[in-house]
Amino acid sequence: MGTFPGDNVSMTNDGVRMAAIHHFFTAASWIEGAATVQLEQVARLASMQAVAAFPDLHPGKYGPVGMAARADRLYPQLIGNDIGCGMALFELDMPLRKLSLDKAIEQFRQLETIEIASLEERLEECGLPADCHPHALGSLGGGNHFCELQAVHGLIGADTHATIDRQRLYLLIHSGSRSLGALIVHDTIKHAGSLSEGLDAGDEAGSVWLTAHDSAVEWAKLNRRIIAERAAACLRADLRLVVDVPHNLVRSDAGAFVHHKGSAAVSVGALAPIAGSRATLSYIVEALPGTEFSLGGISHGAGRKYDRQAMHGRVGLNRSEREALTGNSFGGRVICDDRALLIEEAATAYKNAATVVDDLVQFGLVRPMASMKPLITYKSAGGGAEVKRKDERRARERRRDQSRERRLRHD
Ligand SMILES: Nc1nc2c(ncn2[C@@H]2O[C@H](COP(=O)(O)O)[C@@H](O)[C@H]2O)c(=O)[nH]1
Numbered sequence: 001m002g003t004f005p006g007d008n009v010s011m012t013n014d015g016v017r018m019a020a021i022h023h024f025f026t027a028a029s030w031i032e033g034a035a036t037v038q039l040e041q042v043a044r045l046a047s048m049q050a051v052a053a054f055p056d057l058h059p060g061k062y063g064p065v066g067m068a069a070r071a072d073r074l075y076p077q078l079i080g081n082d083i084g085c086g087m088a089l090f091e092l093d094m095p096l097r098k099l100s101l102d103k104a105i106e107q108f109r110q111l112e113t114i115e116i117a118s119l120e121e122r123l124e125e126c127g128l129p130a131d132c133h134p135h136a137l138g139s140l141g142g143g144n145h146f147c148e149l150q151a152v153h154g155l156i157g158a159d160t161h162a163t164i165d166r167q168r169l170y171l172l173i174h175s176g177s178r179s180l181g182a183l184i185v186h187d188t189i190k191h192a193g194s195l196s197e198g199l200d201a202g203d204e205a206g207s208v209w210l211t212a213h214d215s216a217v218e219w220a221k222l223n224r225r226i227i228a229e230r231a232a233a234c235l236r237a238d239l240r241l242v243v244d245v246p247h248n249l250v251r252s253d254a255g256a257f258v259h260h261k262g263s264a265a266v267s268v269g270a271l272a273p274i275a276g277s278r279a280t281l282s283y284i285v286e287a288l289p290g291t292e293f294s295l296g297g298i299s300h301g302a303g304r305k306y307d308r309q310a311m312h313g314r315v316g317l318n319r320s321e322r323e324a325l326t327g328n329s330f331g332g333r334v335i336c337d338d339r340a341l342l343i344e345e346a347a348t349a350y351k352n353a354a355t356v357v358d359d360l361v362q363f364g365l366v367r368p369m370a371s372m373k374p375l376i377t378y379k380s381a382g383g384g385a386e387v388k389r390k391d392e393r394r395a396r397e398r399r400r401d402q403s404r405e406r407r408l409r410h411d
């Protein structure tokens, strides 16, 4: 995975070692200047070997989103809090012709109240401890996480019908490791102090983060599965996993680490969803051999055009505009009780996934297989009071345990 031909490291005029940045987008993709600046900062990090930037590139909190970066050292801040965030696509055994949109919307509203049986067993089946954050499993989280009921808009590849059935309904789930990922980052910063030089995977802080990271990636995958099971239960349907692709994680690569920050981690021949928005189609693509030169990364979405703050004052200014935000361009609907979230996550906040896919095709990274349209998008304000209360209780317990340990050491 992920080798570039040629020289990948150079010296800048000011004598700083800088990894080569490989762009996998054309002038058709609009890229914000701040994202390019952040990309250069990543390329200058110690031991950075190569950076790949994709057409959905946009500025993020600790670095750009829509890139992959290969280094000898680990940079937890590049992955961020939502370790293991990804997109999972499921096929329902329910035909599109049987869908009553109004009835399904009412059923979908119950999503996060559906009981989940044997959480401890589910965790153990995934190789995780039974007490690994069970209380947050099956929760979507806020921001741009969503659970979307989709229909096939078009089959693009001549052989797609073998994988995607245009008569069926699909679920696209975008979620991650919830407060588990945030706790891992919190603990890492507490123990390691500064992350600016990265962590050595052979040192304690590096290996502890990596082990916790691997668990969070597994946990996030199980979380997406359980969200999908809850949605399928709402619709009284069964489901089949088509593909689950994480986009916030580190992958080992011949002694180095590829950091995927908002770039789908694929292997040649694998399928991957590329999410659009509620105004543009989402796509299912197949990763091509070109991904061997993109650090095994491709885009996972359209990418933001406007940040959350900038959306206030841009949309939802009057009642009819606010009502429009609960619908989509395809006659579908949005379930979201948080007015601010509807504004921040309006479709116009995003670029067009079709342009993203076109660019990836031009660079030989993907082959489009199908386009998908949104029917119902379920969004939540983030966590739910129950998960928050349990997190706070756990944090209090951890603090109490830590101070008890400190007292024992002093005695
Ligand atoms: N199909 C939909 N896609 C959506 C929606 N809202 C956002 N998005 C896409 O998801 C990615 C997620 O990006 P991330 O950086 O937070 O992982 C984003 O780029 C959009 O393209 C939606 O309601 N439906």
Ligand SMILES: [Mn+2]
Binding pocket: 085, 086, 174, 247
């Ligand atoms: Mn994500």
